[in-house]
Amino acid sequence: MSEPAPALEARSVTKHFPVRQTGRVRFRRDSVVHAVDGVSLTVPSAGILAIVGESGCGKSTLARLLARVLAPTSGEVLMHGVPSTAGSRRAYARTVQMVLQDPFASLNPAHTVAYHVGRPLALYGTADNLSRDAAIEQLLDRVALSPAKEFAAKLPHELSGGQRQRVAIARALAARPKILIADEPVSMLDVSIRLGVLNLLAGLRDNERLAIAYVTHDIASARYLADEVAVMYAGTLVETGPAMSVTDSPSHPYTQLLLAAAPDPDRTEPPSLQGRGAPPSLVSPPGGCRFHPRCPFAMDVCAQQAPPAFETGPGHRSACWLHAPQDPRHIPTNNDIATHNATGQVGLVGEPEPGADPAGRSATQ
Ligand code: SF4
Numbered sequence: 001m002s003e004p005a006p007a008l009e010a011r012s013v014t015k016h017f018p019v020r021q022t023g024r025v026r027f028r029r030d031s032v033v034h035a036v037d038g039v040s041l042t043v044p045s046a047g048i049l050a051i052v053g054e055s056g057c058g059k060s061t062l063a064r065l066l067a068r069v070l071a072p073t074s075g076e077v078l079m080h081g082v083p084s085t086a087g088s089r090r091a092y093a094r095t096v097q098m099v100l101q102d103p104f105a106s107l108n109p110a111h112t113v114a115y116h117v118g119r120p121l122a123l124y125g126t127a128d129n130l131s132r133d134a135a136i137e138q139l140l141d142r143v144a145l146s147p148a149k150e151f152a153a154k155l156p157h158e159l160s161g162g163q164r165q166r167v168a169i170a171r172a173l174a175a176r177p178k179i180l181i182a183d184e185p186v187s188m189l190d191v192s193i194r195l196g197v198l199n200l201l202a203g204l205r206d207n208e209r210l211a212i213a214y215v216t217h218d219i220a221s222a223r224y225l226a227d228e229v230a231v232m233y234a235g236t237l238v239e240t241g242p243a244m245s246v247t248d249s250p251s252h253p254y255t256q257l258l259l260a261a262a263p264d265p266d267r268t269e270p271p272s273l274q275g276r277g278a279p280p281s282l283v284s285p286p287g288g289c290r291f292h293p294r295c296p297f298a299m300d301v302c303a304q305q306a307p308p309a310f311e312t313g314p315g316h317r318s319a320c321w322l323h324a325p326q327d328p329r330h331i332p333t334n335n336d337i338a339t340h341n342a343t344g345q346v347g348l349v350g351e352p353e354p355g356a357d358p359a360g361r362s363a364t365q
Pocket of ligand 1 (some may be wrong): 219252253254289290291292293295296297299302307319320321323
């Protein structure tokens with residue numbers, strides 16, 4: 001029997017934004033921001049994919065591409081195996097709902113909870129035979145806002161951040177979606193109430209078989225919540241795989257750095273692995289592996305050729321030359337090819353940095 005199509009699939013999706021000339025820094029007229037470049041991933045049916053990366057890596061742009069809020073520059077998004085553009089935008093929006101990062105800005109302060117949750121019920125006609133009030137209370141019960149009658153009458157300023165985010169989730173559920181895209185849904189909440197919202201999302205997956213794309217900068221919460229993890233860096237995917245495998249045995253140096261920097265109450269020493277510098281400009285990202293200016297294991301080939309995704313375990317892939325089947329120091333660079341063309345000699349690429357172990361996935365600097 002063939003596998004069911006994933007809930008969402010991105011195929012070589014790219015999104016470039018034209019650069020607006022503001023301030024003193026001048027860019028070429030045709031400059032673009034490479035927000036997302038050639039990303040392919042899947043959101044499993046009735047599963048959670050966490051898209052993880054630091055600010056500016058393109059993960060929120062990718063979420064908007066998956067939600068069809070933005071159109072890709074190239075590549076395509078499929079929902080249940082069908083191109084996302086095959087049906088109307090309204091039908092797509094009903095099936096793929098978004099929960100945004102800021103629960104304070106996403107609710108209109110002048111309207112009650114009942115108004116916010118009731119609008120999609122009216123828009124999509126999803127109240128069935130229930131009265132509007134009964135349907136609203138049922139939705140508020142689903143997100144554990146009880147007594148529902150009391151919450152329905154409240155205004156946003158009478159709610160905590162966690163309660164507002166639950167209202168935003170209830171509003172999304174009112175459309176009867178099959179897929180939720182949650183963009184940093186807990187990052188603006190107090191640490192003490194984040195777990196409740198994460199558990200609510202896990203319950204929607206387990207009990208209602210919703211597929212969820214969970215966008216976050218916090219790899220620890222991705223490990224807690226997700227089935228699959230996709231790590232992004234500077235607009236590209238660097239590592240994908242089962243959540244436990246990626247977080248227990250990260251095979252890409254950037255994922256290793258993210259994990260080393262994650263808060264750990266048991267750690268008494270500072271993080272053992274440290275990268276250099278800051279993320280690159282997405283207007284002119286580095287050639288080759290985009291992480292090479294910061295990577296403690298960078299080799300000559302890394303600056304010249306973008307690594308493909310190598311398999312590092314069951315379902316686990318890493319876009320890093322360290323996992324090439326052959327010794328990465330012997331992969332010809334553009335310089336080697338130029339030398340070969342000029343002299344007929346094949347040159348060896350440079351040695352890794354002193355102290356760096358190109359084969360060591362958990363090497364420390
Ligand atoms: Fe990129 Fe090379 Fe570092 Fe791998 S070793 S992450 S390919 S710079």
